[in-house]
Amino acid sequence: MIEFRGVTKRFPDGTVAVDALDLAVEDGKITVFVGPSGCGKTTSLRMINRMVELTGGTILIDGSDIMAGDAAQLRRGIGYVIQQSGLFPHRSILDNVATVPLLLGWGKRKARERATELMELVGLSPEMAQRYPAQLSGGQQQRVGVARALAADPPILLMDEPFSAVDPVVRENLQDELLRLQSELGKTIVFVTHDIDEAVKLGDKVAVFRTGGLLAQYDEPGHLLARPADDFVDGFVGRDRGYRGLGFLSANGLPVGELSTVGSGATGDQVREAARDGWTLVVSDAGHPLGWVQVGQALSGPVDTDALIAGGSLYDTEADSLRGALDAALSSPSGLGVAVDASGAVVGSVRAADVLAALATARRDEAAA
Amino acid sequence: MIDWSWFPTNAERLVPALGAHLLLALLPVVIGLIVAIPLGWVANRSRPARAVLVPVAGLLYTIPSLVLFILLPGILGTQILDPVNVVVALSVYTVALLVRSVADALAAVPGMVVAAATAMGYRPARRFAQVELPLSLPVLIAGLRVATVTNISLVSVGALIGIGGLGYFITDGFGRGNTTSIFAGVILIVVLALVFDALLVLIGRLVTPWVGVGRKAR
Numbered sequence: 001m002i003e004f005r006g007v008t009k010r011f012p013d014g015t016v017a018v019d020a021l022d023l024a025v026e027d028g029k030i031t032v033f034v035g036p037s038g039c040g041k042t043t044s045l046r047m048i049n050r051m052v053e054l055t056g057g058t059i060l061i062d063g064s065d066i067m068a069g070d071a072a073q074l075r076r077g078i079g080y081v082i083q084q085s086g087l088f089p090h091r092s093i094l095d096n097v098a099t100v101p102l103l104l105g106w107g108k109r110k111a112r113e114r115a116t117e118l119m120e121l122v123g124l125s126p127e128m129a130q131r132y133p134a135q136l137s138g139g140q141q142q143r144v145g146v147a148r149a150l151a152a153d154p155p156i157l158l159m160d161e162p163f164s165a166v167d168p169v170v171r172e173n174l175q176d177e178l179l180r181l182q183s184e185l186g187k188t189i190v191f192v193t194h195d196i197d198e199a200v201k202l203g204d205k206v207a208v209f210r211t212g213g214l215l216a217q218y219d220e221p222g223h224l225l226a227r228p229a230d231d232f233v234d235g236f237v238g239r240d241r242g243y244r245g246l247g248f249l250s251a252n253g254l255p256v257g258e259l260s261t262v263g264s265g266a267t268g269d270q271v272r273e274a275a276r277d278g279w280t281l282v283v284s285d286a287g288h289p290l291g292w293v294q295v296g297q298a299l300s301g302p303v304d305t306d307a308l309i310a311g312g313s314l315y316d317t318e319a320d321s322l323r324g325a326l327d328a329a330l331s332s333p334s335g336l337g338v339a340v341d342a343s344g345a346v347v348g349s350v351r352a353a354d355v356l357a358a359l360a361t362a363r364r365d366e367a368a369a
Numbered sequence: 370m371i372d373w374s375w376f377p378t379n380a381e382r383l384v385p386a387l388g389a390h391l392l393l394a395l396l397p398v399v400i401g402l403i404v405a406i407p408l409g410w411v412a413n414r415s416r417p418a419r420a421v422l423v424p425v426a427g428l429l430y431t432i433p434s435l436v437l438f439i440l441l442p443g444i445l446g447t448q449i450l451d452p453v454n455v456v457v458a459l460s461v462y463t464v465a466l467l468v469r470s471v472a473d474a475l476a477a478v479p480g481m482v483v484a485a486a487t488a489m490g491y492r493p494a495r496r497f498a499q500v501e502l503p504l505s506l507p508v509l510i511a512g513l514r515v516a517t518v519t520n521i522s523l524v525s526v527g528a529l530i531g532i533g534g535l536g537y538f539i540t541d542g543f544g545r546g547n548t549t550s551i552f553a554g555v556i557l558i559v560v561l562a563l564v565f566d567a568l569l570v571l572i573g574r575l576v577t578p579w580v581g582v583g584r585k586a587r
Contacts, residue, residue, distance in 0.1 A: 049488060051484065051487065051488055072490045072491065072492045073490070074490075075487070075488055075489065075490035076489070076490030080485070080488040080489065082481060082484065082485045082488065083481070084481060086481045086482055086484065086485030087482075087485070088482060088485075088486070088500060088504075089479075089482065089504065089579055090500075090503045090504055090577070090579045091579075099489050100489055100490060103489065103490050103491065103495075131582075132578075132579040132582050134579065134582050135582050148489075
């Protein structure tokens with residue numbers, strides 16, 4: 001556990017970056033520090049490995065004061081992923097990853113073996129081992145940065161806006177990848193970002209900082225969206241928080257209704273027969289949704305799979321939250337969300353009204369608890 | 370007119386002079402570099418140190434070489450004809466040139482990379498040797514090229530006090546009115562300078578293989 005006890009950072013010019021911060025980072029969880037620029041989130045992170053020296057209070061890691069030992073020794077035991085990767089441009093990818101093992105005196109061969117494993121773990125192909133960082137894309141460089149931070153298997157990983165410099169699609173991939181890695185590794189991760197969506201997506205707990213280095217709220221992301229502590233957090237969490245909050249509510253118990261479907265070879269008559277409220281869903285032989293047909297469409301002869309009306313998002317009954325269910329309903333042209341099982345086969349339909357009813361139930365249960 | 374037969378008959382004198390010229394020019398580059406690295410490091414670390422070191426280095430560089438050749442025996446207690454005078458004088462010029470180069474070269478190392486190295490657990494000395502120094506090589510080698518070429522040309526001034534490697538053929542040629550001797554001295558000095566400049570470019574490429582690699586992969 002990483003504990004901040006009354007931690008203050010006052011710079012020589014008198015500015016207070018972090019003001020009497022009390023906070024406990026839980027083991028094996030992702031804790032996100034988020035806030036506007038100048039809120040002290042990055043300073044707070046960098047005090048953990050003494051890249052910034054604190055001027056008041058104490059930080060304890062598993063009960064021992066970080067100031068007690070040698071700074072370099074402390075840092076070798078804490079993985080660090082920096083903005084824009086901060087890779088060593090003069091070293092091959094493999095040697096970049098092997099950095100900390102070499103510093104720990106593992107010997108070249110063992111360090112490189114370990115680095116090869118790590119490259120595989122973060123999804124980098126072995127042929128990249130001998131390339132230089134400049135030969136990689138931004139997303140690949142970030143993966144190398146993560147691999148380098150994990151190389152000596154440190155229990156703690158500090159991530160300082162690691163994905164801020166890559167484009168949104170790559171960023172989302174990297175976030176998913178981080179969650180996958182974390183489910184395997186269970187590290188204690190402290191992650192800094194200015195992006196509240198990233199914070200809510202990645203964090204088991206989110207600490208919202210306000211300007212002047214004060215902690216505004218420290219909570220689970222679902223609670224942050226549902227019950228912001230004050231106007232500042234409310235404003236920072238931003239628009240659509242009600243909708244995004246649905247992402248933290250389980251869709252267990254949401255009724256899945258019937259859905260009329262036809263096979264891809266169906267005739268016009270079969271479509272008219274099957275349709276409910278003028279719509280029917282065309283499915284493949286494996287039961288996967290292909291698209292919608294509306295009865296008004298000219299239907300002479302069998303269904304033309306190229307002329308189908310594209311469906312909306314799919315609601316995975318086994319994995320999705322209420323947000324996934326509501327989005328499926330709202331994005332479907334027929335107003336009926338398509339519910340699928342883990343294999344992607346259609347199991348029924350979901351209605352927006354049912355999602356809202358489930359939300360009301362969840363709120364009642366929570367109020368009662 | 371150039372008398373080509375002069376070359377074979379004087380080869381016995383030319384070859385040792387060439388060797389002496391190189392030694393007098395390159396030994397100061399090595400000495401100067403060794404002295405300039407710590408000074409440049411200090412100049413890069415501290416603003417006040419830079420405010421003193423860089424102008425002083427510039428000032429040293431403006432002292433005419435002949436003056437330095439003549440003054441040094443008085444300062445060092447050496448004989449006027451001692452080659453050490455030339456080596457020391459050229460070392461001073463090299464330091465004067467390279468202090469600034471080293472400081473600039475270190476300043477060109479991306480701060481993010483140095484911060485990452487610190488955060489990985491590098492201590493300052495190892496970080497300097499393994500991260501900052503290698504990354505400063507491209508700028509540093511540019512400075513070394515200037516120093517090397519300058520020294521190869523400056524050695525010839527030593528001929529005026531009797532120790533000048535190939536410069537001897539120039540002064541001697543003037544004395545005797547021997548155009549071929551002057552020509553030989555000048556051409557060999559220019560060729561030496563070009564060869565060592567090219568050699569440094571080549572060495573620079575070999576020791577900085579990461580420079581100029583573009584993005585070939587996605």
